[in-house]
Amino acid sequence: MNPDNPDRRAPQKRLFIRSWGCQMNVYDSGRMADVLAPLGYAPTETPEDADMVVLNTCHIREKASEKLFSELGRLRVLKQAKEQGGSRMILAVAGCVAQAEGAEITARAPYVDLVLGPQSYHRLPEMVARISRATGSVIETDFPAEQKFDFLPDSTTPQGVSAFLTIQEGCDKFCSFCVVPYTRGSEFSRSAAAVLKEARHLVAQGAREITLLGQNVNAWHGEGLSGGTWTLDRLLLELAEIPNLARLRYTTSHPRDMDDALIAAHGRIPQLMPFLHLPVQSGSDRMLAAMNRGHKADLYRQIADKLRTARPDIALSSDFIAGHPGESEADHQATLKLIADIGFALAYSFKYSSRPGTPAASAAVQVAEAEKDRRLQEMQALLREQQDAFNRSCIGRRCDVLVTGAGRHEGQIAGRSPWLQPVHGLGSPHLTGQIVSATVTAAMPNSLSVRLEGNEALGPPSQTPRQEKAAA
Ligand code: SAH
Ligand code: SF4
Ligand code: F3S
Secondary structure, eight states: OOOOOGGSOOOOEEEEEEEEHHHHHHHHHHHHHHHGGGGGGOOOOOOOOOOOEEEEEOOHHHHHHHHHHHHHHHHEEEEEEEEHHTOOEEEEEEEHHHHHHHHHHHHHOOTTOOEEEGGGGGGGGHHHHHHHHHOEEEEOOOOOOOOOHSSSOOOOOOOSSSEEEOOOOOOOOOOTOOOOOTTTTTOOOOHHHHHHHHHHHHHHHTTTTTEETTTTGOOOOOOTTTSSEHHHHHHHHHHSSSSTOEEEEEOOOOOOGGHHHHHHHHHHHTTTSEEEOOOOOOOOOOHHHHHTOOHHHHHHHHHHHHHHHHTTTEEEEEEEEEETOOOHHHHHHHHHHHHHHHOSSSEEEEEEEOOOOSGGGGOOOOOHHHHHHHHHHHHHHHHHHHHHHHHTTTTEEEEEEEEEEEOOOOEEEEEEOTTTEEEEEOOOGTTTTOEEEEEOOOOOSOOEEEOSSSGGGGGOOSOOOOHHHHOO
């Protein structure tokens, strides 16, 4: 009997996973799909036809957990309808809300079968088996001593041309406003051997670009290949040796861990793309201290200067918070000044959101909602101007584009610029996975139009498959 005969495998079941929050959640969702595949679960696009639904949640701001409960309300109806029809839908809540509010979830939504925190994904098969045997819900939100990465299988579902790879989890920095140290636990770095093995596997599956992920990715300090501890610059050098791995990125970094060796790596490693997301949160020293960020605004300015010296075409991106407790008008102005001084190609800005259990939530002076709104708008207007100016400055520039697939319109390709901008231009989708030379012809607020250089880049001059079909 052929053990690979699909008829002999576990019966096909459908799995729907929805992710909110950061890229680490996107990565984790992929790993959950991998760990459930041997149980016969194959991905599906909608919850309606799913035998199991996983909501991979984010706890970073208040609205994030509200979204979970409204989604659960909708799924409850679906689950009940399935049960009335004699079938079953396992409903699981994973991610950071599960970690932070596991007991509240089962109290508010007792129809949820499974609640599991980010460190427990390797236990999913065992938990699904427990659920299939029993009634009632299973909660798993410990921080187990053994690391989940040792127990997760190699990924089976290819991520495509641009892939994520988590190299570090957790955070020991305890910024005043942030839940991550409580939901993801303390810092853990995977070994260089494990990271390199996974990177080679991703490249074998077709990845040309890998983004290394971690809540504090530049604090990575993993076991080196022949013992000792490596830092991120050393790991990047080694990753750059992997044939066909054309592009490397890493996110998210903290200014405190942006040391000279890592800055120098941006000048030394051509595969390291000239774009860095380096959140600063505020431009006021007083606020940076209140936030427990552990550095002053001038350190950020110095890092930006050094990065631009090491890699003159580097573009910077950041996160900002408007209206952290205690923030005065002068603090806000200091942030606008820092933004004006640095010049960002991209930025994310958020209104401060009080998170229960964090030190900022119980601070005496909270900023009024209307004031937070105004400061956020001012910040966003300036950041938007800078983003537009950066995109416009790309017009006429030659750049390499990584083709990630077909564009929205016929005869178009979609891709990424070195500065992470989404790009589209005329070309054949058979270029997917290739790096093509292009000239930027137009800039939109969030993307670029390009003209691909060279005849070969434009693909075969013949008709596109859709035109051929229409002509037939
Ligand atoms: N590790 C990263 C950030 C992770 S959270 C870092 O240290 O910068 C992503 C972003 O969400 C943060 O950079 C911050 O700008 C924002 N954020 C986190 N907690 C928040 C809160 N309570 N209110 C508003 N924004 C918040
Ligand atoms: Fe949160 Fe600060 Fe850690 Fe970033 S460094 S994850 S903002 S506690
Ligand atoms: Fe959200 Fe957790 Fe990521 S709180 S931002 S999903 S680490």
